[in-house]
Amino acid sequence: MSELELQQVSRWYGHVVAVNGVSMTIGPGVTGLLGPNGAGKSTLIAMMSGFLAPSAGSVTLDGQPIWRNDGLYRQIGLVPEREAVFEHLTGRQFVVAMAELHGLSSPGQAAAHAIATVEMHEAQDRRISTYSKGMRQRIKMAQALVHDPAVLLLDEPFNGMDPRQRMHLMELLREMGQQGRTVLFSSHILEEVEQVARHIEVVVAGRHAASGDFGAIRRLMTDRPNRYVIRSSDDRRLAAALIADESARAVSLRSNGDGIDVEAVDFGRFSWVLPRLTRENDIRLLEVSATDESLESVFSYLISS
Amino acid sequence: MNATVVRLAFRSMFGRRRAILLCVLALVLLAVAVLVRVLAGESTSDASVVLFEIGLVLIVPLVALIAGTGVIAPEIDDGSIVYLLAKPISRYVIVISKLAVAVTCSLVFGALTMLAPGLILDPSYTELWLGSGVGALTAGVVYSAIFLMLSIATRHAVVWGLIYVLIWEGLLGGLLSGVRWVSVAQWASAITDEIAASSRLDPRLSVVYAIVVAVVVLVLATWFAGFRLRSFHLTGEE
Structure with missing residues (x-):
């Protein structure tokens, strides 16, 4: 049972702050590190894996500083984001070499077990330069598992994987978590995190935006005010009908006279009430488009709540 | 030293185009020696020129530049170095293992090749070609350590290495006599001349100074390389 702890961690490069005052504790089980691109996830993982000083x-x-502490790599398995591996080696040679570097007594056996775990035995004797992106991810995973680490850190592990490979890796991570390992993976995709981790840590613009059970954070995300642009056959009448309903907080006619801007506070009710109101008022809907569905806006909302 | 790091570094060196470049450099030196022999006949003075101007000042440092940077720079550039560093192994051990590979390449493609011009141009002068080999090995070891250290300290190690070899040693070394105090080729030349028991290679340094400074630079460069590798930063693609 290992525990990673970050206390008031900041990291800056000159005048640019990449991570700002983050405190979190990552314990056994699977934790998802969620945030948009550029949020500081890789910087955090680099610090957790001893490749960046805070x-x-x-x-x-477990109470020991990670930076410049080579001995701790006995407990840490790292799957970096960058794709490059030792291209001139076969998958098996690569994993065996990694087992040797860990000083394992039976590197061949350990490598065979790790390769079987990620289901790469069929391609293990091919050069890594011939591997697809998904296969590279799996062989990277095998080298991270070869010494049976208590802590597994994965930076955007699902990038480039096809759906089947993704499902397999997700299953693998769940198993690792159930075995009592401390597994942390980063992702910018909500649905990926949802399927693997119950516990998530959200980072936005270098700050720790939210932490806790996925369900609670997911509810916060879906219940946030949503903004839409709606065009219809009678915008003014539709605006009046919408503002009369409690699902909308603000409605305004667009300045160019083409459509209305709506801010909905209850997404569930709004998606049900909009078609009913148009039908009752004999209004024809021409367009409904969300204007703030980007992850950045979702995360910004999380920070403010 | 770590045997796995050494094995991986060898495979990395000879799995790439670098091995071809190393062979080409060695062949260039041999070709020049053969050409001079054919055109000018057996000559100690010609042998000295080929050994120093082409061998020590050009071929040996270029071989060491390819070997010293080749064992680590590509792994730093593409990020695969992380697989070596995320292991319970001292970073100094990694540096020393990589240096051993670079030195071996310098020995095979630099020092051993440097025996040939002496043999071709002045075969009776045993001390000369033997001294050239020892001088070239000394230079190869020191250059390898410097270029390995540069590869860890900067992303532009090859550029800085070329500037040092071609401009500092190649150009300024011939124009300014003070350069000899800080020139690896001149230190190696002093050692060669001591063994050859001759001043025909024009040494202007004492051999004691040359040996001491070569050892100091070797130790400092290796230490600094390990020190910098301990602070290696990995960042993702975000």
């Missing part, structure tokens, strides 16, 4: 604060594994 500018302020501390990053520890």
Whole structure:
């Protein structure tokens, strides 16, 4: 049972702050590190894996600082985001070499077990340069597992995987979590995190935006005010009908006279009430489009709540 | 030293175009020696020129540049170095293992090749070609350590290495006598001349100074490379 702890961790590059005052504790089980691109997820994982010194604060594994502590790599398995591996080696040679570097007594056996775990035995004797993106991810996973680490850190592990490979890796991560390992993976895709991790940590613009059970955070995300642009056969009448309903907080006619801007506060009710109101008022809907569905807007809302 | 790091570094060196470049450099030196022999006959002075101007000042440092940067720079560039560093192994051990591979390449493609011009141009002068080999090995070891350290310290190690070899040693070394104090080729030349028991290679340094400074630079460069590798930063693609 290992625990990663970040206390008031900041990291800056010159005048650019990549991570700002983040505190979190990652315990056994699967934790998803969620945030849009550029939020600081890779910076956090680099600090957790001893590849970046925090500018302020501390990053520890079971109380020991990770930075410049080579011995801790016995407990850590790392799957970096970058694709490059030792291209001139076969998958098996690569994993065996990694097992040797860990000083394992039976590197061949450990490598065979890790390769079987990620289902790469069929391609293990092919050069890594011939591997697809998904196969590379799996062989990277095998090298991270070869020494049976208590902590597994994965930076955007699902990138480039096809749906079947993705499902398999998700299953693997769930198993690792159930075995009592501390598994942390980063992703910018909500649905990926949802399927694997019950516990999530959300980072936005270098700040720790939310932490906790996925269900609660998911509800916060779906219940946030949503903005839409709606065009119809009678915008003014539709605006009046919508503002009379409690699902909308603000409605305004667009300045160019083409459509209305609506801010809905109850997404579930709004999606049900809109078609009913148009039907009752004999209005024809021409267009309904969400204007703030980007992850950034979702995360921004999380910070403000 | 770690045997796995050494094995991976060898495979990396010879799995790429670098191995071809190393062979080409060695062949260039041999070809020049053969050409001079054919055109000018057996000559100690010609042998000295080929050994110093082409061998020590050009071929040996270029071989070491390819070997010293080749064992680590590509792995730093593409990020695959992380698989070596995320292991319970001292970063100094990784540096020393990589240096051993670079030195071996310098020995095979630099020092051993440097025996040939002496043999071709002045075969009776045993001390000369033997001294050239030892001098070239010394230079190869020191250059390898410097270029390995540069590869870890900067992303532009090859550029800085070329500037040092071609401009500092190749150009300024011939124009300014003070350069010899900080020139690996001149230190190697002093050692070669000591073994050859001759001043025909024009040494202007004492051999003691040359040996001491070569050892100091080797130790400092290796230490600094390990020190910098301990602070290696990995960042993702975001």
